[in-house]
Amino acid sequence: EDQVTQSPEALRLQEGESSSLNCSYTVSGLRGLFWYRQDPGKGPEFLFTLYSAGEEKEKERLKATLTKKESFLHITAPKPEDSATYLCAVKNQAGTALIFGKGTTLSVSS
């Protein structure tokens, strides 16, 4: 069964304190791994798609990396506006839909 596990469930950082979020997955033929940001009471906002091991993508203070078993979302020098829940999802060879993890809720204080 395809599965996505995110850790930690919650993370508190001081402004400027860099850290990483983890997404481990088991999937029957990875077609893509997706990162989304979700603010309270809103729909997920697309951040990145990664397709193969070794691939990296960056956007402002965020950098996503992918191995054969997991993905990391690195947050460099976070700011309070980076506070949100970060969702990881995968798509397998057979399906057209995303399978989500429960997310990591990030809180950044000034």
Added chain:
Amino acid sequence: DAMVIQNPRYQVTQFGKPVTLSCSQTLNHNVMYWYQQKSSQAPKLLFHYYDKDFNNEADTPDNFQSRRPNTSFCFLDIRSPGLGDAAMYLCASGTGGFKDYGYTFGSGTRLTVV
């Protein structure tokens, strides 16, 4: 801007009273999805349409139905809402291609059942 729009943002319905949630997209995407998200849980796929083809997830209750009258619009019908159906309902659209560059989600409809 091209986007996915859900209406209403908040919906309160009575136990057992049918309710319909609406979603429209201006992206001309082939695929539209409905997800259910309960507090602190992962979004759970209910069903999706690939063009006019309806695809139901095996564990989606019969109480949930969907309609897609045209490319732009998709509706979620809950025939007899129970207290356990209170959740955020998320609509998304995608191209459905092999390299799907990430779905676009709407802002969601928060459903409360009283």
